[in-house]
Amino acid sequence: xxxxxxxxxxxxxxxxxxxxxxxxxxxxxxxxxxxxxxxxxxxxxxxxxxxxxxxxxxxxxxxxxxxxxxxxxxxxxxxxxxxxxxxxxxxxxxxxxxxxxxxxxxxxxxxxxxxxxxxxxxxxxxxxxxxxxxxxxxxxxxxxxxxxxxxxxxxxxxxxxxxxxxxxxxxxxxxxxxxxxxxxxxxxxxxxxxxxxxxxxxxxxxxxxxxxxxxxxxxxxxxxxxxxxx
Amino acid sequence: xxxxxxxxxxxxxxxxxxxxxxxxxxxxxxxxxxxxxxxxxxxxxxxxxxxxxxxxxxxxxxxxxxxxxxxxxxxxxxxxxxxxxxxxxxxxxxxxxxxxxxxxxxxxxxxxxxxxxxxxxxxxxxxxxxxxxxxxxxxxxxxxxxxxxxxxxxxxxxxxxxxxxxxxxxxxxxxxxxxxxxxxxxxxxxxxxxxxxxxxxxxxxxxxxxxxxxxxxxxxxxxxxxxxxxxxxxxxxxxxxxxxxxxxx
Numbered sequence: 001x002x003x004x005x006x007x008x009x010x011x012x013x014x015x016x017x018x019x020x021x022x023x024x025x026x027x028x029x030x031x032x033x034x035x036x037x038x039x040x041x042x043x044x045x046x047x048x049x050x051x052x053x054x055x056x057x058x059x060x061x062x063x064x065x066x067x068x069x070x071x072x073x074x075x076x077x078x079x080x081x082x083x084x085x086x087x088x089x090x091x092x093x094x095x096x097x098x099x100x101x102x103x104x105x106x107x108x109x110x111x112x113x114x115x116x117x118x119x120x121x122x123x124x125x126x127x128x129x130x131x132x133x134x135x136x137x138x139x140x141x142x143x144x145x146x147x148x149x150x151x152x153x154x155x156x157x158x159x160x161x162x163x164x165x166x167x168x169x170x171x172x173x174x175x176x177x178x179x180x181x182x183x184x185x186x187x188x189x190x191x192x193x194x195x196x197x198x199x200x201x202x203x204x205x206x207x208x209x210x211x212x213x214x215x216x217x218x219x220x221x222x223x224x225x226x227x228x229x230x
Numbered sequence: 231x232x233x234x235x236x237x238x239x240x241x242x243x244x245x246x247x248x249x250x251x252x253x254x255x256x257x258x259x260x261x262x263x264x265x266x267x268x269x270x271x272x273x274x275x276x277x278x279x280x281x282x283x284x285x286x287x288x289x290x291x292x293x294x295x296x297x298x299x300x301x302x303x304x305x306x307x308x309x310x311x312x313x314x315x316x317x318x319x320x321x322x323x324x325x326x327x328x329x330x331x332x333x334x335x336x337x338x339x340x341x342x343x344x345x346x347x348x349x350x351x352x353x354x355x356x357x358x359x360x361x362x363x364x365x366x367x368x369x370x371x372x373x374x375x376x377x378x379x380x381x382x383x384x385x386x387x388x389x390x391x392x393x394x395x396x397x398x399x400x401x402x403x404x405x406x407x408x409x410x411x412x413x414x415x416x417x418x419x420x421x422x423x424x425x426x427x428x429x430x431x432x433x434x435x436x437x438x439x440x441x442x443x444x445x446x447x448x449x450x451x452x453x454x455x456x457x458x459x460x461x462x463x464x465x466x467x468x469x470x471x472x473x474x475x476x477x478x479x
Contacts, residue, residue, distance in 0.1 A: 064443075067404075067450040069411035072422050072442060079435045083233065170306035177415065184309060198320045201312050205305050212304035 009196040021186030032107035040115025065113040077106035122153030159223040239434045258424030266407045269345035277353025302351040315416040341413035360391030400457040
């Protein structure tokens with residue numbers, strides 16, 4: 001079945017695939033996860049706020065982004081970010097934003113909405129007694145959030161946050177539509193140069209499968225462990 | 231901002247000669263809806279079968295179901311799309327592969343098959359969760375009444391499980407519409423692809439993307455409303471969910 005195929009192409013290009021491509025993918029995943037969780041937590045706090053204006057703006061943003069396909073959002077930010085940069089700095093030309101920075105902003109803004117829903121469920125799962133106890137001890141709102149509510153919410157939601165991060169890791173492959181050199185983009189460049197689409201795409205699928213499967217098994221293990229404590 | 235707004239661009243003739251850019255976006259919406267619906271129907275059938283297999287008392291059947299789920303869940307959708315489109319025809323015998331490549335509308339059929347398998351995994355997970363959420367006594371009572379295993383699933387377990395999992399299925403259904411946009415990479419002219427074509431032809435980036443955003447929102451709201459209607463009709467009497475609106479957006 002594979003007699004006409006040339007798997008040497010992987011051997012010839014693995015340095016580029018992993019040192020350029022996979023590094024791009026992993027860096028983007030990691031930074032977008034950190035940024036997304038921070039922004040998502042803030043959005044969740046805003047959505048649960050008693051300020052009607054704040055909660056409805058945050059809610060509208062989250063529901064808007066969740067209604068759109070990621071590819072459309074990638075295009076949106078790709079074209080929008082230079083103009084926002086221009087507007088914020090007051091420059092006369094749309095700002096030039098690097099490929100990585102543009103993708104990072106997109107993924108933070110997009111994934112924050114999904115992290116927000118997870119954190120919102122996490123915060124809502126904390127019993128009211130905890131909140132009352134915190135206030136009774138004289139904590140103010142932010143102290144209560146930082147020392148009582150959020151640590152518990154994070155811990156309860158850790159498996160879901162990590163599962164979302166695995167989805168993010170897979171979603172990063174969509175920067176392919178902007179011809180970015182992520183793992184898939186790098187592989188597809190090599191594939192086109194050497195006309196080795198079959199070998200390269202199969203290899204990409206195998207690598208993604210191994211990584212995502214390992215990560216999700218790790219999450220399952222974690223879930224089982226945290227379940228015992230509760 | 232030195233961006234030239236021009237909302238009239240939607241009424242200009244599109245380069246395909248099929249009318250205005252508005253008609254071209256609407257045709258994109260049509261492809262998005264048709265692709266998503268076809269994929270959903272196949273995914274529902276596959277997903278229910280796999281979901282049921284994973285709850286049967288036969289360990290090797292469960293294992294097969296698990297392999298199927300892990301396989302389609304741990305590879306990004308885009309990579310799966312490229313595999314179905316570029317790799318599958320090369321792995322088949324030459325004449326079959328050539329027939330696939332020459333098929334008219336092959337991006338459409340590829341997108342449907344790819345999305346169907348991808349979505350079936352999520353449905354299988356929900357179906358499994360729904361069946362496991364039922365009291366054990368339901369299956370036992372079914373068997374005790376003399377039903378076969380297949381009959382127990384058909385008449386006792388599935389009718390209840392499918393109704394319990396309606397809310398999560400709604401979100402998977404919405405995802406199918408959104409995921410259709412990934413098929414633009416294999417040349418399916420769905421909504422996002424049409425928007426992109428319009429943008430690169432007219433340079434009216436923000437009008438084009440604003441229109442697409444609006445269309446996706448309307449699509450989203452329509453689907454949510456329809457599913458809530460269905461959910462209320464199908465709610466299992468006596469459960470908490472029957473009395474409330476159900477989990478929505």
